[in-house]
Amino acid sequence: MGEHSRTVEEVLERLNADKGGLTTAEARRRLATEGPNRLPDARPDSLIKRIAKQFNDILIYVLLVAAVVTAVLQHWIDSGVILGVVVINAAIGLVQEGKAEAALEGIRKMLSLDAQVRRDGRWVTIAAEELVPGDVVRLRSGDRVPADLRLLATTNLQVEESALTGESLPVEKGPDSVDEDAGVGDRTSMAFSSSLVTSGRGVGVVVGTGANTEIGRINTMISEVETLATPLTKAMNRFGAQLSIAIGVLAAAMFAIGLIVHGNPPGDMMIASISFAVAAIPEGLPAIMTITLAIGVQRMAKRNAITRRLTSVETLGSVTVICSDKTGTLTKNEMTVRAIATADGTYTVSGTGYQPDGQVLLDDAPVTLDRPDLLALVEALAVANDAEVSEGEDGQWVMIGEPTEGALQTLAVKCGFDCSEYDRVDEVPFESEHKLMATLGQSPDGRPLVLVKGAPDRLLKRSSTQHSIQDGESALDHAWWEERIAEMTVHGLRVLAAARYAPHENQRSLSLDDLDDGLVFLGVVGIVDPPRPEAIESIAACRRAGIAVKMITGDHPATALAIALEMDIVSNERGDDAVMSGVELEAATDEELHAIARDYSVFARTSPEHKLRLVKALQSAGEVVAMTGDGVNDAPTLKRADVGVAMGIKGTEATKEAAEIVLADDNFASIERAVEEGRTIYDNLRKAILFILPTNGAEALVIMFAVVAGFALPLT
Template identity: 70%
Template sequence: MENAHARSVEEVLDELATSREGLSSQEAVRRLDDAGPNKLPDAQRDNVLKRFFKHFNDVLIYILLVAVVVTALLGHWVDSGVILGVVVIIALVGFIQEGKAEAALEGIRAMLTLEAQARRDGRWEAIPAEDLVPGDVVRLRSGDRVPADVRIIERTNLSIEESALTGESQPVKKSTEPAEEDAGVGDRPSMAFSSSLVTSGRGVGVVTGTGVNTEIGRISTLTSEVETLATPLTRAMNRFGKQLSVAIVVLAGVVFGIGVLVHGDPAAETLLASISLAVAAVPEGLPAVVTITFAIGAQRMARRNAITRRLDAVETLGSITVICSDKTGTLTKNEMTARAVVTRAGAYDVTGMGYAPDGDIRLDEQPVDLGDRADLQALVEAMSVANDADIIQDQDQWVLNGEPTEGALQTLARKLGYDPSDHDRRAEVPFESEHKLMATLARRPDGDAVVLVKGAPDNLLDRCATELGADGQEHDLDRGWWEERIGELTAGGSRVLAAARRPASPDEADLALGDLDQGLQLLGVVGIVDPPRPEAIEAIAACRTAGITVKMITGDHPDTALAIAREMGIVDPDDDVRAVTGRDLAKADDAELADLARTHHVFARTSPENKLQLVSALQADGDVVAMTGDGVNDAPTLKRADVGVAMGIKGTEATKEAAEIVLADDNFVTIERAVEEGRTIYDNLRKSILFILPTNGAQALVIVTAVLLGFTLPLTPTQILWVNMVTAVTLALSLAFEDAEPGIMRRRPRDPDASILDGYFAWRISLVTVLIGGGTIGVFLLADVDVVGLDVARTVAVSTLVVAQIFYLFNSRFLTAASYHPSRLLGNRIAWIAVGALVVLQLVFVYAPFMNTLFGTAPLQLHHWGITLLVGLGVFVLVEIEKAVVRARSLIKS
């Protein structure tokens, strides 16, 4: 039903053709046929085969598949089988490492309640929540999860916790009065939303929406429709793959043309040479190296409390430019805390955070004792006795039983050593949204009776004629002074509660709202906040140093959000800025939205659609966006963001399933550490690429040279595949274990559209391609096929490629720094393990008979190994000379 929150109870009942007595069973069955069950639709998922075969959807894989077909047609079944086997292995690695399938909607469905109390045929009965229909009248009680979207028609002290939907940090007091028509979800006290939790009181409501027509259903639909974007590295790798594939196809065509038309070689033999060239140029091991490097990075991040659900998010974290963070539970503790106390005798500061009674109360920076402060005694008595909450120690944790605001006041009392249990409560006026106060008639331990009141400051100021003065005596109320103090606390982001009292006669036994209209004495006010996490403040500062902008996007009140943002350093305390609201965003056109997203850092009272708008606008402006959150209302945006980051402790299952990263400690500082890890992983990936591509280049150079000069191919397709795979999974993989470069978190975020290979990388790859390729050709020709045989000559060429790669590995660990220092040569233990593994594999390749049969190799003599070692050492020395020249030129320029 549209706008049920803005209509009167009678209008809603009429529109739904129902009454306070509910529906008949027959009518409910009829409506269930029309509206469908009160549940969310099952998510559609790809089957296993489709998820496996999608890993073949890559242009470089297409080239290898063509090579499989052509070699099979030419009768080279071993070559064809080996190439196909490599392709399948690449797909299997991607399939195994991709993790769990998308399950965000499953997480949302898990939040729905299973049973409801509905009025059918004039009597209350328990029915499956799936059977609820619009027009049903349902009963809500403390501890219930709301079974559908409900318009409140009756309520008694009803409060509902909606933070998962709205981001509001405290339960919402419910009312039967209509809200404004354009009110956001967080400003609709006349509604109770499906999946929210009743924290206190009771109520009755009429169902206005079920299934996908609920607020949580709308979020579910929004989540399912959100388009996820490719990561920056994925986009860069796709561009690189397409460019490389075009170059390979063109070069293979040129080689085929030269062989047939210029040298007159047989077409079948030349086609095999072209296939060898294609196989040589394709970096088959690169996908495996990228995937396994991500997996290693994910393990590192897990040790730092960041659990990775999608591997490519590991690298994306390293390139983010904006973090959009929820406030409640992410930047703040989601535990209300009394921060300030103001009486006529002084303004007190309260230390400590959360519900643990650790901390003290200070006046002029000095701790105070309750026994010396009559003003504090009076205020704490009212706040603690007129209070239905309690805080309980459960092992090492302090747990709240009751409402967060009242829990903060009980914690304040415990910090002062005050115990309210010795008061005998005789009667009370419970909190209601109309009068916004709670009052208790209590008998003190000395036998005196007193009425104690706490509530909204404006309501108590209206009812107070006097105040407790600094001298401990009663004075006329100075309303203007109190309004100034209240304004100061509110401007600082605090929720303010006031305390008052009046004496009661010994025989007074009842208490009504009218008994509070006169004779109250104002005692003071308390400022309560949801405090920022101290470690999050440091993490935000570190992110700003790293060139990352932090923006707060919350469903909370604008003043509260702005105050927290100032305290956390998201905006400068002296800047004259404002919090942009969801209404502002809804009214903005595309240009205005882009400007608001770019220039403002605090967004309040936002809906899930608003959050999506902001993230999409930032992405359209070229930013790489990470979004943090813990409520189901954050799920669509977490899915849309380049990296969704969910809270692992207080986050909902829906949020965790929509996210790529889950913080096991709910600590914002973990994001900053994850960014550092992501940048390290990207650096190491570039080192791996810098290492792998010269191997492919050298092999391609060998094939092209052989065709152009008309001599026998030094390498077969299967031998090329062997070199590509074993060097990738041993040597290249060891570079994934390199430590972070110095100053990595003082660098600006990298351009997400930048090429993986810059100009210097291209030069280095070209140089090493010529060195290794030229050395391989020279060794092959030196071996003299007519003397030692083709298999031996080719085995020497393959071994030269492998040994040269071993030496070049140590060049690659440092881009321009010298690698020959002993501390640097021995600095990566994994690199030496990889070298040892590769040596063993190569010896099996050369000397094992079954490998000789499979790959067309032959055993080598000792002098053959001496030649390969000389080539490898030559590559190492010449690359180090090149690096020295680059360092010298950089020094001259500086």
């Protein structure tokens, strides 16, 4: 049973602790037993061992033998060239190695440095490494959570967990226990180590430190994940083995024929056999491969794909499945109002992101704030709002504040609404308990007004009337509004509502009690993180190229499905059955998972283990998998995938270090272009190999034919 599903009392009893915290003596005793709150350091290989690894390749063995033989024959230039090729390849491999170790170091840098803890009945600041299970820790806005905590009490606490879950919006936290089978993103009673407190405050008891935290578990997964050989490496290993056997057999046969059939001296036949072997070995092949891949790296960099390992360039050309995160890769990671519903009509909103390009449409015709219902709704959403959107010097629009509020301000700018002249006298700030924000102020024309925005269910309970153009204020049609909210929710939209009331003329303060009843309900808006238009085109291009695209996200199933439908990752025919949740993946056996990985394209509420199992299942079916990610939770899967692709802008350092390729623009379209470039490079590499092998073969055949036919040896 996990700590998230236990009550506060059960957790404290299990830890032999209480809300007053531990004594210093008890904390010291537990520290000696549990160890410090830090991730274990991996013991790195020695430099000699790392260098030796670079020569553990059958083609390199063949080249080393060729270098020795050519040196014996005093062909010093040939020996030098061959050794140079071997050394250069070893140097490149040595530089690229250590990716996983660097990823682990990237995770360690994310951990909190200190913590506010209750010791001996008072609050003190200590190094986070000294925390032990049972310690009571205080969290405030801006803090990085120092260990895994079971929350005891919270006030408007919101924690940003995108590095662990992939979900872009902060999560509201509280002390109430949740279901045992809840995924990491749904464990609202927990605050996880390395996550960031974005607002509010809270107190929690430490339940996990060091390797026993959620991020510690991911750290362990990274160190244990097996990295697969690339298709090019596998092919070259097979080729090297086959070539070595063939050269050995033919050289031995040639020696026997020359000695027994034609009676040539053993010394001459030995030189002939060695010369044959040297001629047959394509010593220029590693150099050609390295140069071709290096050119490919430069070309891919121009397409915003930074390559960290040479062979991954070729692997991209072999990819058959791309597993992509949703937030920021397939979508813009900029919340956008898509739909509006008032008592007088249902509107759609064009444009995406914080760039205020777009219009409000009613029956596909543009409308303006001349419509009183639209004006009243936009006024409430924009004035009861603390975010700002503005145009930067580079012409790009930027948002300062909470993403959802930024979407509402962008809607206001699209409509031409200016809230700068509104005076704010008092406010009720947003808190998770009441899920609304209200402001008391005055409009530019002197009207006193209270404007409210928040969760639809909370505002509907506090409203008695609704606003419409024809009837002014009329009785609230609760059932009708529930239908509008359900329509937006089923399409994966996050729904917010707005309301207002006219305060007393001399009212100078505002409290939650003032909002208990009598609000005028104005309408609702549906908000979504919209797909990137270029990503939609890229997915279609991938499908035409025979590459399957699968979305693996920590977001909710309804949101994931709505985006997948819009991007044509899945079709409408399957409906809700098109999404597989993390809970279902958890219950699936390995055999069932193979069928699930093949048949489904959208996976929601997934954990790092789920992602890793999915990639392994696809690889076991013979697929070459590219995996994208930005959070620490993606690092194990990026390491396991045939090609790991990290986001360069919003990706964590741990993720970038675990990946082979880093996207400079965080855009799925760059992946598609990189795959296209990879296929071109693969084709060029194949042509180069086909060119060099006949050249070496011709040299070897001349010697072999002379010996077999009994001619004079073509040696000087």
